[in-house]
Amino acid sequence: MELILASGECDYVNEVICAPANVNELFEFRQPIWTILGFPITRTVFLILAIAVIVSALLFFGLRKKSVIPSKFQALVESLVSFVKDGIAIDIIGPEGVKYVPWLMSVFLFVLVGNMYEVTPGVNFPVTSRMALPVMLAAISWIVFVIAGIKRQGFRYFLGIVWPSSVPVALRPLVGLIEFFSILFIRPLTLAVRLFANMVAGHLMLTLLLVSGWVFISNVGEIGLKAGIGIAWFIMALGIFVFEIVVIALQAYIFTLLSAVYVQTSLYPEH
Amino acid sequence: MYQAWNLILATAEPTPISAETGGESGGIDLLLPAPEELIAGIIAFAIIFLVVWKFALPAFKKTLEGRQDAIKGELAAAEQAKQEAASLLDDYRAQVAGAKDEAAQIVAAAREAGDAVKADIVTRAEAEAQAIKARANEEVAADRARVADELKRQVADLSINVAERVVGSSIDADQQRVLVDRYIDELGGVQ
Numbered sequence: 119m120e121l122i123l124a125s126g127e128c129d130y131v132n133e134v135i136c137a138p139a140n141v142n143e144l145f146e147f148r149q150p151i152w153t154i155l156g157f158p159i160t161r162t163v164f165l166i167l168a169i170a171v172i173v174s175a176l177l178f179f180g181l182r183k184k185s186v187i188p189s190k191f192q193a194l195v196e197s198l199v200s201f202v203k204d205g206i207a208i209d210i211i212g213p214e215g216v217k218y219v220p221w222l223m224s225v226f227l228f229v230l231v232g233n234m235y236e237v238t239p240g241v242n243f244p245v246t247s248r249m250a251l252p253v254m255l256a257a258i259s260w261i262v263f264v265i266a267g268i269k270r271q272g273f274r275y276f277l278g279i280v281w282p283s284s285v286p287v288a289l290r291p292l293v294g295l296i297e298f299f300s301i302l303f304i305r306p307l308t309l310a311v312r313l314f315a316n317m318v319a320g321h322l323m324l325t326l327l328l329v330s331g332w333v334f335i336s337n338v339g340e341i342g343l344k345a346g347i348g349i350a351w352f353i354m355a356l357g358i359f360v361f362e363i364v365v366i367a368l369q370a371y372i373f374t375l376l377s378a379v380y381v382q383t384s385l386y387p388e389h
Numbered sequence: 390m391y392q393a394w395n396l397i398l399a400t401a402e403p404t405p406i407s408a409e410t411g412g413e414s415g416g417i418d419l420l421l422p423a424p425e426e427l428i429a430g431i432i433a434f435a436i437i438f439l440v441v442w443k444f445a446l447p448a449f450k451k452t453l454e455g456r457q458d459a460i461k462g463e464l465a466a467a468e469q470a471k472q473e474a475a476s477l478l479d480d481y482r483a484q485v486a487g488a489k490d491e492a493a494q495i496v497a498a499a500r501e502a503g504d505a506v507k508a509d510i511v512t513r514a515e516a517e518a519q520a521i522k523a524r525a526n527e528e529v530a531a532d533r534a535r536v537a538d539e540l541k542r543q544v545a546d547l548s549i550n551v552a553e554r555v556v557g558s559s560i561d562a563d564q565q566r567v568l569v570d571r572y573i574d575e576l577g578g579v580q
Contacts, residue, residue: 142418158425166429170436177440181448186459188452199449220442228437250422254430318419 136330173227210378226374233366247317252310259377260306267384320362327355545569
């Protein structure tokens with residue numbers, strides 16, 4: 119297997135860090151590995167589809183036995199399900215949140231595994247740093263919370279947004295305008311951008327530090343003591359690596375939590 | 390020149406730099422969703438949603454219900470065991486109380502029997518003592534009578550001897566004895 123991150127050259131003699139000429143090289147893998155019925159299976163597409171396989175396998179092997187006394191793996195999967203069901207859906211939305219558990223659960227596991235690729239040896243690329251996934255997930259969240267609002271309140275859902283009864287009449291047009299853009303445009307946008315930006319930043323930091331560390335250390339014969347910089351980059355990368363594991367879990371949680379909060383505000387606008 | 394980025398990770402070939410970015414860093418490309426990734430994402434999400442909805446959550450629910458039933462069963466069994474234990478304890482307590490009563494009755498009966506035996510022994514002892522006493526009295530009386538007779542005979546003999554010495558042998562010995570006995574009897578009657 120050829121280990122190629124992206125094309126580029128590093129002037130390790132004159133520079134102290136290796137930066138790619140084009141940052142897209144760290145994220146874009148558009149060259150198809152296979153083509154199935156005209157559909158290009160790129161590395162990213164493969165990894166995205168693999169999320170479905172990984173999550174399905176995790177759930178299948180974790181929940182198939184239904185043991186009264188669970189194994190460690192079963193307990194782990196059950197705690198994940200329970201975390202989303204009780205800790206997010208029911209805690210945030212209320213008893214009605216049970217209806218939204220399949221969607222919230224899917225979002226959480228999808229984002230979690232997609233993020234986990236960032237620190238998975240041999241992969242080291244979070245597919246959630248590709249805008250397609252945050253946009254898709256945010257669009258689904260938008261559809262769910264708007265439909266929830268319409269189903270609960272009918273047309274008054276939109277009226278409640280543009281003409282909020284809880285603020286003084288004089289302020290309603292202004293607040294209504296802000297709310298309209300905030301709820302219907304900014305919400306999905308921030309959902310998508312927050313996840314995307316966090317994963318892009320994490321991936322950039324890790325790849326730059328690891329690649330620089332590797333390049334400087336492996337060229338010790340040519341650059342001498344300057345190779346010590348590579349060690350520093352590696353140590354820093356280790357710290358960032360641990361930090362990124364926290365960010366990965368946190369971003370999956372935040373995306374799911376905010377999606378639940380948006381549904382809750384659609385169902386209970388008075389809150 | 391050295392290929393610096395030939396390092397970790399991807400199996401893919403290096404990305405051809407797009408005409409739009411022209412090799413410049415960053416760019417709008419990163420912010421635009423790639424259609425094939427969007428489609429793959431929708432497919433993957435749909436699969437996950439189906440698995441979660443149709444398998445994971447029902448399985449999870451079933452597991453929890455099974456666990457709930459097991460706990461309920463265990464609690465019911467524990468409650469039943471507790472009741473049985475309480476019932477057994479009551480039985481044991483009743484048995485102990487019965488045993489105590491029985492023991493008290495046995496002790497009382499034994500005491501009564503003991504008292505009866507004691508009374509019997511005392512009665513018999515008293516009767517025996519009375520009998521011994523009576524026998525002793527009889528023996529004493531008999532001895533007394535025998536001694537009196539002996540004394541009377543000796544006194545008579547002595548008196549005859551004395552009388553013979555005084556009056557000679559004019560009187561027949563048997564007559565003298567009869568006389569002496571009468572005299573002694575009279576003396577006894579005077580006393």
